[in-house]
Amino acid sequence: MTAPRLRLDPPTPADADALLAFELANRAYFESHINARPAAYYEPGGVQAAIAQAQREAAADLGFQYLVRDATGALVGRVNLSRVRRAHFHAADLGYRVG
Template identity: 65%
Template sequence: MPGLSLLALTPDDLDDLSRFEHANRAFFEAHVNARPPAYYAEGGIQAAIAQAVREAAEDQAYQFLLRDATGVLVGRVNLTRVRRTHFHSAELGYRIAHAANGRGHATEAVRLVLQQAFGCLGLRRVEATAAISNTASCAVLRRNGFVQFGHSRRSFELAGRWHDLLHFECHALQEKERV
């Protein structure tokens, strides 16, 4: 999807990220476990950005913002739990703004972050999970070359209900074969 860009999270993104997180809080919390209340309190998002910058500098995790052609923040993409020795892997997570859903942004965000992961970050494997009921997210992963390798039952609780998770993986060689 032309016009979307993936940029590393920086302290300069505080205002945009605050608006994005607050505007989409209820939407996100309907699908994933809620962030702690301190995240939304005064200074919480600023502290989270500072932590993200530290984690990137320490090669532990990488957080990116997805912006449309006009610069509007439409999503977030994260590579967390980076493991270098023996694994060269990370875990993928993403969130697309409620108003931007259904436009292919998630598919493009994952494509762009895989370029980062398998390119300049030198990772060899990226893992992701999706609730079995989240068919859209499963489709995004599959469109980007992810293959399901597992199914964990009653893996996480959300709103008092237990949910199954599907586990996916994508390898650097798969990325090169797709392009």
């Protein structure tokens, strides 16, 4: 059996530095294709605040964010489920960023 090539992990405060580095390294590309993040995201504490918000949304069953890591543990992408809807059916909007 081979080791998984990719894994999904919910973000934690310990991921803040790696997540900021990933976002900064890919910022120009991402912003050429999707709406830019607010400038405050890239300021000190911005990523930490975003992670805390993601944790609150997950606890409230409103949205779920995951960091995509390769076999070495390097952060290579993100996957987000937003606008989670449970009434009458299960649905969510899927978003992703791949470096």
